[in-house]
Amino acid sequence: MAVGSVLVTGGTGYIGSFTAVALIEGGYKVVIVDNLFNSSDEVLNRIQLLTGTRPAFYGLDITDEAALDKVFAENPDIDNVIHFAALKAVGESGEIPLQYYHVNVYGSLCLLKSMQKHNVTNIVFSSSATVYGDATRFPDMIPIPEHCPIGPTNVYGRTKSTVEGMITDYVTAERNRATKAGESPNRFNGALLRYFNPAGAHPSGIMGEDPQGVPYNLLPLLAQVAVGKREKLLVFGDDYASKDGTAIRDYIHILDLAKGHLMALNYLREKSPGVRAWNLGTGLGSTVFDMVKAFGAACGKDLKYEVAPRRDGDVLNLTANPARANEELGWKAEHTLEDACADLWRWTENNPQGYRQQPPAELLDA
Ligand code: NAD
Numbered sequence: 001m002a003v004g005s006v007l008v009t010g011g012t013g014y015i016g017s018f019t020a021v022a023l024i025e026g027g028y029k030v031v032i033v034d035n036l037f038n039s040s041d042e043v044l045n046r047i048q049l050l051t052g053t054r055p056a057f058y059g060l061d062i063t064d065e066a067a068l069d070k071v072f073a074e075n076p077d078i079d080n081v082i083h084f085a086a087l088k089a090v091g092e093s094g095e096i097p098l099q100y101y102h103v104n105v106y107g108s109l110c111l112l113k114s115m116q117k118h119n120v121t122n123i124v125f126s127s128s129a130t131v132y133g134d135a136t137r138f139p140d141m142i143p144i145p146e147h148c149p150i151g152p153t154n155v156y157g158r159t160k161s162t163v164e165g166m167i168t169d170y171v172t173a174e175r176n177r178a179t180k181a182g183e184s185p186n187r188f189n190g191a192l193l194r195y196f197n198p199a200g201a202h203p204s205g206i207m208g209e210d211p212q213g214v215p216y217n218l219l220p221l222l223a224q225v226a227v228g229k230r231e232k233l234l235v236f237g238d239d240y241a242s243k244d245g246t247a248i249r250d251y252i253h254i255l256d257l258a259k260g261h262l263m264a265l266n267y268l269r270e271k272s273p274g275v276r277a278w279n280l281g282t283g284l285g286s287t288v289f290d291m292v293k294a295f296g297a298a299c300g301k302d303l304k305y306e307v308a309p310r311r312d313g314d315v316l317n318l319t320a321n322p323a324r325a326n327e328e329l330g331w332k333a334e335h336t337l338e339d340a341c342a343d344l345w346r347w348t349e350n351n352p353q354g355y356r357q358q359p360p361a362e363l364l365d366a
């Protein structure tokens with residue numbers, strides 16, 4: 001019998017698919033909703049291959065509250081939500097802000113309203129380190145702890161901080177209402193998970209990130225250079241105050257990130273903390289040049305790059321202080337940067353068309 005049942009929005013996406021695997025392995029029943037805007041339903045086959053279980057799937061848009069209502073009505077055992085579905089390209093968010101507010105904020109509102117109607121009271125939310133904005137304005141807060149004041153510098157980040165506020169207000173109000181009614185307030189909980197830079201793929205080589213269109217993030221771009229889809233990497237700025245002049249980020253293996261969701265959900269259910277934010281990062285900073293070197297070593301190639309001007313909105317250093325997640329959730333990133341690069345390379349080499357093509361049979365049989 002399942003320990004609980006989880007609705008995973010955006011569950012066929014990159015982080016959602018790995019989290020679905022972690023949840024199933026952790027004993028949960030998983031129901032996925034996703035409109036497949038940036039993912040493929042082939043992911044469901046891969047989840048089944050890895051876990052032996054195929055999650056239920058609903059192809060729907062989270063801004064369709066009536067469709068969400070139907071999912072909760074058809075699955076009355078759902079008692080938790082992990083909410084990934086969102087648009088996530090920082091640059092694009094400044095070009096089409098209303099679309100970002102519609103999906104990320106209005107979509108989250110529809111989800112919370114539907115949860116309220118169906119008495120579903122635990123939510124784990126995909127937030128982002130981007131809510132901290134330029135944390136270097138607080139030099140004594142690097143690596144960044146959760147009490148660092150937030151101050152997003154782009155539309156995407158503002159949608160995330162808005163939803164953090166919405167969940168906090170909603171859970172607080174429900175707890176107050178329950179207390180006044182003489183009920184236990186403890187059922188209402190929210191985890192705000194602030195991810196740093198997700199990296200890597202499944203060590204099996206059958207699950208990974210398959211961005212539609214032009215990738216935006218460093219590692220998928222480096223992978224394209226490695227397979228010859230892109231001539232070189234543009235390194236955005238070598239005049240930062242770091243050891244080699246390039247910007248510092250905290251790259252966290254996708255398996256560790258996925259496990260963080262399982263542990264956060266378990267914590268909500270066991271400890272009823274109300275709303276709590278946790279950084280999910282390694283605490284280790286790597287520069288862009290560190291990454292070029294690490295991924296080059298993983299794929300055995302000399303990766304071509306050229307230094308270009310800084311990218312608008314980029315900051316010098318986003319490195320997590322993960323002590324709160326380490327201590328409270330008992331969670332710690334276990335995989336190394338080398339693991340992430342090796343796993344990403346295995347995925348890239350074996351899946352040149354992402355999920356649009358089957359990987360070599362020996363991987364599927366393994
Ligand atoms: P992803 O694009 O791979 O996954 C998001 C999923 O949501 C996709 O499968 C997409 O089809 C789905 N989706 C988008 N709009 C939808 C809608 N209106 N209705 C239903 N489904 C919809 O992205 P990801 O990297 O897995 O990110 C997951 C979450 O984590 C997002 O909320 C993102 O903002 C957040 N996040 C990502 C990163 C990162 O670098 N990847 C870092 C921090 C936070």
Ligand code: WQD
Binds near residue numbers: 127128216247249
């Ligand atoms: C990493 C480093 C770039 C591309 C973004 C979002 C953040 C989170 C993760 C969602 C930076 C440099 C990159 C390139 C480069 N996502 N770079 N050349 O910007 O740290 O974080 O993704 O929540 O919110 O902002 O990630 O992978 O784009 O960049 O030199 O072609 O690589 O300048 O220093 P970023 P990234």
